[in-house]
Amino acid sequence: MVKVKLKRKNFKVEKDSRISDLITDKKVIAALLNGKLCDLSKEITNDCQLELINFSSDIGKKIYWHSASHIMAMAVKSLFPKAKYAIGPAIEQGFYYDFDTKKRFSPEDLEKIEKKMVEIIAKNIPFERITMKKEAVIEFFNRREEQYKVELVKAIPDPEVSLYRNNDFIDLCAGPHVPSTGYIKTFKLLSIAGAYWRGDIHQSMLSRIYGIAFPDNKELKAYLKKLEEAKQRDHRRLGTELELYSIFEEAGSGLVYWHPKGALVKRLIEEYWLQEHINAGYLIVSTPHIARGHLWHQSGHYAFYHEHMFILPVENEEYILKPMNCPGHILIYKSKVRSYKDLPLKYAELGQVYRNELSGTLHGLLRVRGITIDDGHIFCQPSQIVDELCKVLELTLKILKKFGFDHYKIDLSVRGQHDKEKYMGSDEEWIRAEKGLVSALDKMNLEYARKQGEAVFYGPKIDIKLLDALGREWQATTIQFDFNLPKRFKIEYMDKDGQHKEVVAIHRAIYGSLERFIGCLIEHYKGAFPLWLSPVQVVVMPITNKQNKYANKVFKRLLKQKLRVELNDKSEKMNYRIREAEVQKAPYIIIVGKREVDNNTVSVRKHSKGDIGIMKLKDFLNLIKKDLGGND
RNA sequence: GCCAGCGUAGCUCAGUUGGAAGAGCAGCGGUUUCGUAAACCGCAGGUCAGCAGUUCGAAUCUGCUCGCUGGCUCCA
Numbered sequence: 001m002v003k004v005k006l007k008r009k010n011f012k013v014e015k016d017s018r019i020s021d022l023i024t025d026k027k028v029i030a031a032l033l034n035g036k037l038c039d040l041s042k043e044i045t046n047d048c049q050l051e052l053i054n055f056s057s058d059i060g061k062k063i064y065w066h067s068a069s070h071i072m073a074m075a076v077k078s079l080f081p082k083a084k085y086a087i088g089p090a091i092e093q094g095f096y097y098d099f100d101t102k103k104r105f106s107p108e109d110l111e112k113i114e115k116k117m118v119e120i121i122a123k124n125i126p127f128e129r130i131t132m133k134k135e136a137v138i139e140f141f142n143r144r145e146e147q148y149k150v151e152l153v154k155a156i157p158d159p160e161v162s163l164y165r166n167n168d169f170i171d172l173c174a175g176p177h178v179p180s181t182g183y184i185k186t187f188k189l190l191s192i193a194g195a196y197w198r199g200d201i202h203q204s205m206l207s208r209i210y211g212i213a214f215p216d217n218k219e220l221k222a223y224l225k226k227l228e229e230a231k232q233r234d235h236r237r238l239g240t241e242l243e244l245y246s247i248f249e250e251a252g253s254g255l256v257y258w259h260p261k262g263a264l265v266k267r268l269i270e271e272y273w274l275q276e277h278i279n280a281g282y283l284i285v286s287t288p289h290i291a292r293g294h295l296w297h298q299s300g301h302y303a304f305y306h307e308h309m310f311i312l313p314v315e316n317e318e319y320i321l322k323p324m325n326c327p328g329h330i331l332i333y334k335s336k337v338r339s340y341k342d343l344p345l346k347y348a349e350l351g352q353v354y355r356n357e358l359s360g361t362l363h364g365l366l367r368v369r370g371i372t373i374d375d376g377h378i379f380c381q382p383s384q385i386v387d388e389l390c391k392v393l394e395l396t397l398k399i400l401k402k403f404g405f406d407h408y409k410i411d412l413s414v415r416g417q418h419d420k421e422k423y424m425g426s427d428e429e430w431i432r433a434e435k436g437l438v439s440a441l442d443k444m445n446l447e448y449a450r451k452q453g454e455a456v457f458y459g460p461k462i463d464i465k466l467l468d469a470l471g472r473e474w475q476a477t478t479i480q481f482d483f484n485l486p487k488r489f490k491i492e493y494m495d496k497d498g499q500h501k502e503v504v505a506i507h508r509a510i511y512g513s514l515e516r517f518i519g520c521l522i523e524h525y526k527g528a529f530p531l532w533l534s535p536v537q538v539v540v541m542p543i544t545n546k547q548n549k550y551a552n553k554v555f556k557r558l559l560k561q562k563l564r565v566e567l568n569d570k571s572e573k574m575n576y577r578i579r580e581a582e583v584q585k586a587p588y589i590i591i592v593g594k595r596e597v598d599n600n601t602v603s604v605r606k607h608s609k610g611d612i613g614i615m616k617l618k619d620f621l622n623l624i625k626k627d628l629g630g631n632d
Numbered sequence: 633g634c635c636a637g638c639g640u641a642g643c644u645c646a647g648u649u650g651g652a653a654g655a656g657c658a659g660c661g662g663u664u665u666c667g668u669a670a671a672c673c674g675c676a677g678g679u680c681a682g683c684a685g686u687u688c689g690a691a692u693c694u695g696c697u698c699g700c701u702g703g704c705u706c707c708a
Contacts, residue, residue, distance in 0.1 A: 096703095104636060193703030194635025201705050205635055208703070236700095240643070249681075249699050305708055324708065358633050358706065359699090367707080456708065475707080507708090544665040571665075579669035593667055603668080611668050 003047040016043045019050065020179060027054040027215065029178040030063050037063075039129055039176040055215045065090035067127065067178040068187050068213035069097045074169040075116035076209075079109075085171070086148040086197060086206050093471070094212035098195055100148065105207050110189045113209070117187065120166075124182030128165040129175055137161045137172065148197065186220045187213035230469040235522035236364040242527050242535075242584060244518075245365065254362045254369030256515055261535035264564075266372075266514060268533055269521075270350055272402065273374055273511065280395050282348040282376060287328030289352055293318035299327045300488055304457075308356045325351035325375040326482070326507060330489045333379055333503075338493045343503070344380035344388050350514070351375050365519030366474050372514035378506040379491065382432065385504060389440035389479065396464065396477050396510050397444070403521055404530070409465045409473060410446055412437055416453030424458045425483025433481040434460050458484035469523040476512040476520065481505070528585040528607055531627045534564065538624075539581040541568045543593035550597045554590060554617060561621060582607065587627075590620070 001012045004022065013022060019031050020040040031038055032051040037059070044050075053060045069088035076083055076099055088097030099105075105113075132140070134153060141149040149172050153161055164173040166181060178184065189211040197203035214220045231237065239245050244262030247255060258266055274284065294317075296302040296309070301323065310321040322328065329347045338345065353371050361367050378388050400408065414434055415423045423430070437460060441448050448462070455461060459481030465473040482505040485491065492500040511517035521529075531537055538558055542551035548569050558565040566586070568577050574591065581589045589605040596602055596614065603614045604623070615623075 107637075191702055192636055195704045196634080199705070201634075205704080207635075210703080247700095253699065301708065308706090308708080326708090355707080360633060360635095360704085361706065362700090458708080480708090542665095543667055546665075571663095573664085573666055573671055575666085575668070576670055582669055589668080591668065595667085605668060 002044055004044060004050055005048070006050045006052070013044060016045060018043055022050075023052065025052070025054075028052045029054055029060060029067075029183055030176045037176050039127065040179050041126075041129065062090040063176055064178060064184070064215070065095040065213055066173075067181075068184050068211060069095035070127070070164065070166065070169075070171055070173070070177065071117050071120050071181055071184060071187075072113065072189070072209060072211060073097050073099075073171060074120050074166060075113045077169060079112055079116055084146055084148055087152070088171075094190070094210060096208050096210045098197070098206040098208045100197075100204060100206050105192045105209060107192070110192065110209065114187075114189055121181045121184050124180045125166040126180045127175075127177035129177075130163045130165055130170075131160050132163060134159055134161050137163065140170075141172070183215075184213050185215045186217045187211055188220060188224070227470070233469045233523050233526040234364075235366070235468075235519040238522050238527040239365065239519075242522075244522070247364075247368075252369070253359065254357060254367070256365060256368055256370060262518070264535045265529065265533055266518060269511070269514065269518065270374075273350070273399070276395060276399060277348045277376070280346075280391065282346045285329060285332055285347045285349050287322070287325055287332075287349060287351060289354075290319050290321055291327065293320055295327050295331075296320050296323075298488055300484055301327075310354050310356055321354040322351070323353050323355045325349055325353065325373060326377060326485060326505075327489070329375075329377045330485060330491055330505075333377075333491060334489065338379070338503075340381060340493050340495045340501075343493055344378055344384050346376060346378050348374070348376040365515045365522075366468065368513070368515045370515075373509050374511045374514065376508045376510075378508065379493075379503045380506070381493070381495075381501075382504055385432070385436040385506075386439050386443075388506065389436055390443055392479055392506075392508050392510075393440055393444045393446070393462075396479075399510050400464070400477075403524070405466060405520075405524065407467055408476070409467075410441070410448035411451050411454065411463045411465070412441065412448045412460070413451045413454035413456075413463065414460045415455045419453070422457060423455065424487075429481075429483050430460065433483075437462055437479070437481075456480060458482050466517075466520040466524075468520060474516055474520055476517055477510050478508065478512060480507045482507055528587075531587045531624070534585075534587050536566050536584065536586050537564045538588045538590060539566045539568050539577075539584075539586045540590045540592070541574065541577050541581075543574050543591060545569065545571070547592050547594070547597055551592050554592060554602060557617060558590075558621075561624075563624065578605065588620075588624070 002015050004011055004013055018040070019033070019042050028040065030053045031040060031042070032053065033042060034048050053063065055061055055064050066089060069090065073085050073088055076097070077085065080101060082102065084100040086098035086100060088095065134156065137153050138150055141153060152172055161172065162174055163170050164175060164177055189209055191210045193208045193210065194205045195208040197206055212220070212223060214223065239262070242261060243259045244265065245259055246257045247253065248257060251257070278284065293302065293311070305323060309323050312319045312321070329349070332347065333345065351373050353373055355369060355371060357367060357369055362369070380388050415430060441462065461478055461480035463475050464477035466476045467473060486502050486505050491503045491505060493503055495501045540551050540555045540558065542548050551567060551569060555565055555567040568581065570577060578589060585607055587607050591603040591605060601614050602617055602620055604612050604620055606612050
């Protein structure tokens with residue numbers, strides 16, 4: 001007999017009994033045996049501590065989805081025996097599996113695969129764990145001509161490798177898995193996509209099938225409904241509905257045309273930015289959209305990114321639409337000798353840049369070719385680094401909060417360990433910069449993920465990513481050290497000791513791209529901007545045309561208060577006009593009928609709240625004032 | 633850029649095996665004067681993304697181009 005501790009209870013079981021023998025709960029799919037993940041078929045050989053895992057935990061979901069991906073691979077292999085299988089992990093939401101097939105999958109194939117999966121699940125085939133010597137596994141997959149698996153096994157350092165078997169389907173896998181295929185209660189295959197083997201553009205393109213699975217049909221339905229709802233607040237849909245912007249096929253992709261309402265929102269965001277930056281000690285500059293090729297050769301951008309630049313022939317040379325603002329700011333810095341007393345010197349500009357992003361990556365406002373960057377460059381001394389980084393983070397958090405963003409992810413990207421030659425700058429510079437970034441993050445109490453090898457070639461950086469309606473991450477804020485430009489442009493300052501010294505250059509953008517930021521903002525607010533950002537803040541409407549005169553008076557008084565007001569006295573029913581204003585997500589609607597005219601009042605309706613009562617216009621203005629001031 | 637799918641009126645979408653291009657909303661003209669999310673009648677609106685081909689006949693089939701969507705890769 002051996003002792004088992006489970007949920008604070010101790011009991012004894014026969015030696016070598018399986019974990020599954022101890023439990024009756026069908027929701028349990030795997031276990032932690034002394035803290036190590038294992039299948040329920042695992043035998044208990046010694047005294048141990050046991051924890052049970054079901055779908056409700058993150059790790060449980062991963063196991064469940066991973067098992068579903070095996071079932072999908074089984075179905076694919078039985079329908080398309082010649083398909084080579086590559087990898088099929090669980091992901092944040094669901095799972096995928098990559099296959100190399102002669103003929104690509106079609107949507108009809110997905111239906112067939114789904115049907116086959118249902119059959120496999122109905123058969124309730126057990127997942128069996130097998131361990132074998134690595135060489136034997138390589139030989140096994142070689143015999144089956146599964147070259148992707150062979151490649152994967154070869155990369156495993158251990159001498160022993162685990163496989164999972166369902167009847168004659170055998171896959172390389174660390175596990176664990178649900179005990180049998182019948183544990184997957186409900187699932188859906190969602191999409192087909194191409195994916196490079198090992199994520200490498202030079203390798204073959206595989207067919208990837210994405211899917212999701214749940215133990216309960218209700219959960220699947222809720223998940224699909226959530227996807228549907230996310231579509232409702234897609235910024236591309238809302239952008240059209242609310243007449244914010246267009247991207248015209250005939251004018252070029254990735255180029256945004258802001259309609260009056262969108263342009264107004266953009267302008268308000270820019271004005272807020274301008275105020276905050278002036279207050280934070282930035283000096284506002286403005287630089288041209290185009291510069292001689294020479295400048296981009298000197299900066300080094302030409303060599304690295306010329307494929308993504310818009311290059312124009314002008315007389316005997318090339319001019320280039322600026323893909324970034326840095327060289328311009330540097331030229332201004334260099335226009336005279338700078339003293340250590342001038343530092344830190346901070347330039348900022350809402351600069352329009354153009355980048356020839358790959359066509360397949362363009363995505364509404366979130367990835368465009370004409371980008372408004374809220375660019376800033378900090379030129380400082382080494383001793384000022386931490387202080388300046390903290391100030392940038394402080395300003396960033398203030399601005400993100402202003403827009404109600406409280407869900408974001410922070411990455412600290414540093415250089416890779418083994419490919420230092422890829423990066424510019426000395427060890428000393430990299431270490432100093434990373435230390436600065438880390439201590440600024442720590443000082444601001446921010447959680448972050450350290451991403452090794454994700455730095456840009458010229459320096460380490462902090463990125464802040466916002467989420468769209470579907471939970472996809474989009475980089476907004478970026479704070480980057482640059483060990484490249486100071487050398488290339490010889491950006492220096494005169495120090496106390498009369499020596500010319502190289503400045504520390506830090507790039508930073510808080511919105512990142514205004515286009516992207518507004519795209520995220522639309523989805524974040526579901527198109528219902530807060531009062532201070534609303535293109536139309538108040539809609540005034542008389543109930544019948546007998547109140548037109550009074551409505552007009554109210555309208556004019558609100559205009560005088562510098563509010564963005566619209567008068568809607570169209571000859572439509574009041575309900576119709578209320579709906580019109582609600583669909584446009586106007587924060588406030590003022591309705592005036594006979595009662596209001598007689599008592600010199602207004603009836604107020606608030607977006608998403610409905611009727612909030614009758615009041616004097618003065619009280620309404622106080623309400624608005626409060627609403628406008630409430631966000632700082 | 634790569635893989636797959638899609639492109640019909642301003643918007644959302646029907647359109648069967650190739651056989652006379654449709655609806656709702658929006659727009660315009662009337663009627664209606666109404667109490668918190670869609671009044672009624674009428675009118676107009678389309679080179680079915682573009683080009684080429686197959687066919688007696690193409691929105692429908694084929695090829696190419698452009699654009700979009702979901703991924704992959706990339707994002708200075």
